[in-house]
Amino acid sequence: MPKDLVVFLEERQAWAGRLAFAAALARHWQAHLIATYVVRPLALDPHAGFAAGPALTQMLAEHEATAAAALDSARAEFAALTQRRSFSAEFRSSRDESGEALMLHARHADFAVLGPPQRQRNDVSALGLSEQMLLACGRPCLLLPDSWPGERLPQRIVVGWNGGREATRAIADAMPLLAAAASVQLVVVPEAKTRTLLGADPGADMATHLARHGVPVALEQCKGDDAGAVLLARCAALDADLLVMGAMGRARISEIVFGGATRTVLEQAPLPLLLSS
The missing domain is CATH 3.40.50.620 (HUPs)
Structure with a gap:
């Protein structure tokens, strides 16, 4: 804590x-x-x-x-x-x-x-x-968005997971919030690299890890070419109070030049973001 x-x-x-x-x-x-x-x-x-x-x-x-x-x-x-x-x-x-x-x-x-x-x-x-x-x-x-209500603490949390170091750090940093939440949606946007790294059921092992910590987690595997856009769409659909994700999931130079999930979220997110790098 x-x-x-x-x-x-x-x-x-x-x-x-x-x-x-x-x-x-x-x-x-x-x-x-x-x-x-x-x-x-x-x-x-x-x-x-x-x-x-x-x-x-x-x-x-x-x-x-x-x-x-x-x-x-x-x-x-x-x-x-x-x-x-x-x-x-x-x-x-x-x-x-x-x-x-x-x-x-x-x-x-x-x-x-x-x-x-x-x-x-x-x-x-x-x-x-x-x-x-x-x-x-x-x-x-x-x-935190300027217009966000000060009394609205995170209860419905979306977590972006891609198996990377930054995402791992973000989940560990967010654990006090995740364990106290009413619901946590672990969202994976599988792609070839993710499936190779995380196996046939991407995110299952991280969901199990979170559950061991008492986190009320549900795993969701979503299709999409833009992971940032997918995460924001899930946040909107679930009326989420917080999005947790690692920052700069790609090499930082390519992230700056080509965009990526971090850039999409930083430009468009209407809800609080917990980011770790």
Whole structure:
């Protein structure tokens, strides 16, 4: 069972539902909740590079005032949400952190909750691409749509399984959620390579493994050329609360160039994603 989780809150983005979702998870697991508020760098403002002279001084002052007010508001909302809690919690602010420094907030926790994939956004956030966080931090990352209800924890879960390392890691990372779910659909999209690797009944051994852990699992073998599209279709049909899958199932270069299940899901998924790499 996870002992701590971190939720990233980003200035100028809709994070209230994300925070409520993470708090509900922390309460369910009795885990320590860390909220890391990421102050938006001035460099992301497209107009910042055009200011000069007195206008630059005024712009910097306005930026600092806006950022400070947003930070205070987030801290107050966090305090109000967690003041009568059954779990421990802390609030952090992250300013001018990037790359490894930001990743450490996730690496020092069991679980990270992020916003939706960058591919579904119209702006660039301080965290950069959510999928970059995913690939770099080494922890399971749950990417949550901005409109997702904070109280809707996963009960109907779809798991993508192809026998690969990333999918194996994702299932292991998701085990606390899978064991507590009402139903888990293990979806395999058999192809020649999968059948050779997994035998005549692809997914049967993983379904047995999950059942030994008390997971209410059902195996489903689906036809299709696009595994990502098949997984999303099954999520829609089952009204799933969560899709669990490994990220970058192919070699990463071919995944970026040619697409693949990960790219399809990151571009189109309307539900929470738990991805591991």
